[in-house]
Amino acid sequence: MTATASATPALDVERLREDFPILAERVRGKPLVYLDNAATSQKPRTVIDAVSRYYSAENANIHRGVHYLSERATVAYDEVRARVARFINAASPREIVFTRGTTEGINLVAQSWGRSTLKAGDEILITGMEHHSNIVPWQLLAAQTGATVRAVPITDAGELDLKAFDRLLTDRTRLLAVVHLSNALGTINPVRWMISHARERGIVTLVDGAQSAPHLPVDVQSLDCDFFAFSGHKVFGPTGIGVLYGRASLLEAMPPWQGGGDMIETVTLEQSTWAQPPARFEAGTPPIAQVMGLGAALEYVEAVGRAGIGAWEEELLAYATERVGELDGVRIIGTAREKASVLSFVVEGVHPHDVGAVLDDEGVAIRTGHHCAQPVMHRFGVPATARASFAFYNTRAEVDALVRGIRRVRSVFA
Amino acid sequence: MSSLSELYQNVILEHNRSPRNYRVMDDADRKADGYNPLCGDQVTVWVRMDGDVIGDVSFRGAGCAISKASASLMTGAVKGKSREETEKLFERFHQLVTGTLPPGESETLGKLAVFSGVSAFPVRVKCASMAWHTLKAALEAGQAGGRSGGQAIGDPDGPAGRPDRAKDGAAGPPA
Numbered sequence: 001m002t003a004t005a006s007a008t009p010a011l012d013v014e015r016l017r018e019d020f021p022i023l024a025e026r027v028r029g030k031p032l033v034y035l036d037n038a039a040t041s042q043k044p045r046t047v048i049d050a051v052s053r054y055y056s057a058e059n060a061n062i063h064r065g066v067h068y069l070s071e072r073a074t075v076a077y078d079e080v081r082a083r084v085a086r087f088i089n090a091a092s093p094r095e096i097v098f099t100r101g102t103t104e105g106i107n108l109v110a111q112s113w114g115r116s117t118l119k120a121g122d123e124i125l126i127t128g129m130e131h132h133s134n135i136v137p138w139q140l141l142a143a144q145t146g147a148t149v150r151a152v153p154i155t156d157a158g159e160l161d162l163k164a165f166d167r168l169l170t171d172r173t174r175l176l177a178v179v180h181l182s183n184a185l186g187t188i189n190p191v192r193w194m195i196s197h198a199r200e201r202g203i204v205t206l207v208d209g210a211q212s213a214p215h216l217p218v219d220v221q222s223l224d225c226d227f228f229a230f231s232g233h234k235v236f237g238p239t240g241i242g243v244l245y246g247r248a249s250l251l252e253a254m255p256p257w258q259g260g261g262d263m264i265e266t267v268t269l270e271q272s273t274w275a276q277p278p279a280r281f282e283a284g285t286p287p288i289a290q291v292m293g294l295g296a297a298l299e300y301v302e303a304v305g306r307a308g309i310g311a312w313e314e315e316l317l318a319y320a321t322e323r324v325g326e327l328d329g330v331r332i333i334g335t336a337r338e339k340a341s342v343l344s345f346v347v348e349g350v351h352p353h354d355v356g357a358v359l360d361d362e363g364v365a366i367r368t369g370h371h372c373a374q375p376v377m378h379r380f381g382v383p384a385t386a387r388a389s390f391a392f393y394n395t396r397a398e399v400d401a402l403v404r405g406i407r408r409v410r411s412v413f414a
Numbered sequence: 415m416s417s418l419s420e421l422y423q424n425v426i427l428e429h430n431r432s433p434r435n436y437r438v439m440d441d442a443d444r445k446a447d448g449y450n451p452l453c454g455d456q457v458t459v460w461v462r463m464d465g466d467v468i469g470d471v472s473f474r475g476a477g478c479a480i481s482k483a484s485a486s487l488m489t490g491a492v493k494g495k496s497r498e499e500t501e502k503l504f505e506r507f508h509q510l511v512t513g514t515l516p517p518g519e520s521e522t523l524g525k526l527a528v529f530s531g532v533s534a535f536p537v538r539v540k541c542a543s544m545a546w547h548t549l550k551a552a553l554e555a556g557q558a559g560g561r562s563g564g565q566a567i568g569d570p571d572g573p574a575g576r577p578d579r580a581k582d583g584a585a586g587p588p589a
Contacts, residue, residue, distance in 0.1 A: 028417075353453065353478035353541065354422075361418040370454045383454045383476045412422060413430075413479070 011308045017393050019044040019300075030363030033398045038183050038211060038342055038389035039367050041236045043297070050296035051238060054289045061285055063262055077288060080295035081278070087298045088209075088228060089219040090245050097244040097251070097278040098286055102210040103133040105229030105244035106177070108281060109206055110137040112257040113227075113250065114175070117204075120146025123172040125203075127152040127160055128379055129182045129189070132372040134208045138177060147174070154379050158185040158334035165194060169201055176205045180212035184373040184387070185334030186317070186342030188216065192223050199224060204250070210234055214391070215313060215341045217306050220245050232290060236391075237297030241290035244281070251277035258283040309392040313341055316390050320399045324388075327406055333385050344371075344385040347406065350413045352386040358412055359386075359405040366402070420531030421538070422479065429483035434490055435472040442472075444555045446564035448548030450540055455481055459548045463556065466496050473545060480529075480538050485545030487525055497553045504546045511542045 017023050020042045025032045034042060060069035062077045078093070085093040099105045118124070124138045128151050138149045152165045160178075169176075176198040180191050195205045206227040212218060213230035220228050227250075232241035246254075256263055256274050260283030265273040274280045301309070320343050325332055329348035347355050356368035367387045370377045377383060388402055439445075439460035448457045457475030461468055471493055473485045492500045507526055509515035513533030520527045532542045548564075555564030 351476075351478035351482075353455075353538075354480075357421065357535070357538070358418065361416065369452070374454065377454065383456070413427065 011304065011312045011392060013312065013393060013395055016304065017395075019046070020393055021045060021048070023393060027363050027365070028361055033362075033364040033401045035388040035390065035394065035398065035402060036365045036367050037214070037391040037394075038234070038371075038387065040233045040239070041214060041391055042393070043236055043238070043293075044300050046300050047237055047293045047296045051289045051293040054292045058292075059289075062288060063279075073288060076295075077286075077291055080291050080298075083295050083298050084243050087218070087302070088213070088243075088245055089221050091221060092248060094277060095245055095248050095251065097246060097281045098291060099229070099242040099244050099281075100240055100287070101231040101233070101242035102208060102229045103137075103242075105227075105242055106134055106206065106208065107137045108244055108257050109227050109229075109246075110141040112254045112281070113204070114138075114141040114147075115144060116255050118145040118147045118174055121172060122147040122174045123170060124149045124175045124177065125152065125165075125168055125173050125198075126150070126177050127165075127179065127189070128154045128375050129158075129160065129185065129187065130177070130179050130373070130375070131183055131208065131210065132374070133210075134177055134179060134206075135375070138175075151375070152178075154376070157336050158182070158187050158380075159336045160187075160189055160194075162190070162194075166197065169197060169203065171201075173198070173201065173203050176203050177208070178206070179208040179210075180218075181209075181215060181340055181342075182334070182373075182376070183211050183342065183389075184371040184376045184385070185336065185344055186339040186389075187334060187336040188212075188338040188340055190338075191225070195223060195225050211341070214301075216310065226250055232294040232297065235294075235297055236300060238287075238290040238293035240287045241294050243294075246277070248277070251281070254280075256280050256283070260284040262286075304392065310340075312392050313390055316394055316396070316399065317341060317343065319396055320388065320390070320402065323399055323403045324406065327403065327410075329410060330406060333380050333382065341391070342387060342389045344387045346382055346385055347409055347413075350409055352384040354413065355386040355406070355409050358409045359402070362401060362405040362408065364398075364401055364405045417531065417534045421535060423528045423531065425487075425525065425528045426479060426483040429486040430479035433473075433482050433486035435486065436474060437472050438474060439470060439472045442470075442567055444552045444564060444566050446548045446552035446555060448475075448544045448551070450544060452540075455541065455544060457481065457485055457545050457548050459485070459545060459552050461549070461552045467494055468492050468496075468500065468553075469494075471549070473548075475545075477544070478538075478541050480532065480541040481544050484529060484542045487528070488545050488549065491524065491526055492549065500553065501550065504543075504550060507546060508543055511539050 022042050060073045062074040081093045081096045084096045142149050153161045181188050198205050205225045207225045209228050209230040214235040226247045228245040233239040263275050263280050263283040265275050331346050333344040352368035369384045442460035442462050445460045455477035459473045462470040471489045511529050511532040529542050532538050551564035555566045
């Protein structure tokens with residue numbers, strides 16, 4: 001346990017679990033053991049109620065009517081934007097763009113900032129640890145602009161090769177796009193250090209925060225990144241809503257990505273002028289109910305306390321790593337010094353899908369497959385892995401259920 | 415019997431451990447590669463025709479127990495069969511694993527009936543059928559103008575395709 005953890009009051013996990021209706025469900029006749037939080041997190045009652053309340057009592061479009069409900073919805077929508085800004089310590093709510101999710105945020109940066117900035121010969125630097133959503137948008141951009149995509153290699157432990165990183169930062173590098181917390185390996189990357197090196201060279205930086213936002217404290221001013229993208233549904237909020245943080249000076253200079261209502265200043269049949277950010281990047285009616293749900297989710301996380309969440313998840317991951325690691329014939333993929341919330345493993349001689357099927361029969365939900373990170377799988381020479389991923393509502397008893405399930409896998413496929 | 419033991423019947427576990435006809439075929443006259451982009455599973459099927467019937471068939475690949483056992487049992491079931499008979503068998507097999515085979519018809523599938531448990535697990539249908547889609551593509555490679563992903567060996571224009579991509583793949587896990 002770290003010093004921070006011992007100074008933090010312990011979470012009352014059993015009581016917190018009662019806030020999540022789905023955790024009382026049974027699957028295949030057994031209590032649900034939900035260890036697939038990196039894919040999506042479960043929702044507390046307050047989030048479900050916020051979405052439901054919006055549709056039951058508050059539904060109206062925003063930024064349009066002068067009527068009561070529309071005004072209330074507009075105010076509530078903008079309050080969530082301010083809450084998001086506080087959640088990641090952005091300097092201003094104007095730096096918070098609502099998107100559909102992390103993927104859309106990254107594509108927005110690629111197609112707006114990237115397409116208007118990059119030219120042939122420029123380099124985009126990513127890493128070998130990225131989710132497909134932080135690879136493919138840059139490949140598309142490279143094909144459009146003539147830029148090239150390069151990648152920082154991974155060590156055997158599943159850490160970024162930082163010496164190679166320094167060599168790969170060149171006078172041609174225009175963008176560094178890096179994952180904060182790897183969904184496939186659980187590695188926490190030293191993004192703050194990487195960003196400082198990149199910024200010394202005037203390189204624009206983007207952090208994929210899809211996995212870090214639910215598990216680590218995020219402070220975009222301290223990270224000093226230019227863009228930070230995350231998803232609502234992984235941070236206990238609804239699907240269909242995400243956030244792109246953008247440094248104000250960059251957002252102000254960026255052209256619109258999609259055109260439509262709400263993103264304009266004036267429109268004539270000949271030409272239009274654009275609204276200021278963030279509205280410039282929010283064409284059309286946004287997912288208002290989902291924004292309300294996201295606001296409730298962030299409020300919930302803050303009430304639980306991110307320090308307590310971090311400390312408990314660290315303890316849980318250490319326990320799971322020890323218990324799973326001591327099983328015969330099990331190999332943990334990703335053994336970085338700094339890790340959070342993710343335990344990827346393979347069982348010798350058994351395909352991960354079969355591991356997942358046996359665990360499922362025990363009520364234990366994990367993810368199996370390539371985790372949308374095929375380059376990581378190639379790097380470790382496996383077609384796929386089994387992945388248990390934790391949230392603060394998971395317990396030691398659930399880790400024990402995982403371990404029992406893996407033992408059964410070994411006996412079924414002996 | 416639980417649905418899990420219905421899925422992993424002993425015959426399937428045994429074929430997963432010791433797959434039959436698991437080899438590269440040097441004298442094959444056609445082959446095809448199957449790939450499931452959603453889970454990364456991959457299979458190659460080789461065929462040597464003996465007149466109108468399959469004289470020999472083999473496979474190699476990486477996949478789960480269901481996909482490996484299915485490929486193994488498939489090679490045993492189609493040897494000596496014509497292309498038409500093989501396609502009819504695949505049709506009945508596909509009905510079996512999707513739970514749409516009319517009652518009483520499963521005995522016509524012989525050993526392949528051990529895959530009946532797959533129908534309770536819709537996401538595993540693609541595992542059970544990937545080798546069959548790939549075999550079908552290999553057989554079509556021998557047909558002039560066939561729009562297959564298979565490759566007639568010795569035909570430099572034959573496409574090295576991924577026949578399995580469209581069918582059954584949609585049921586896979588999301589990214």
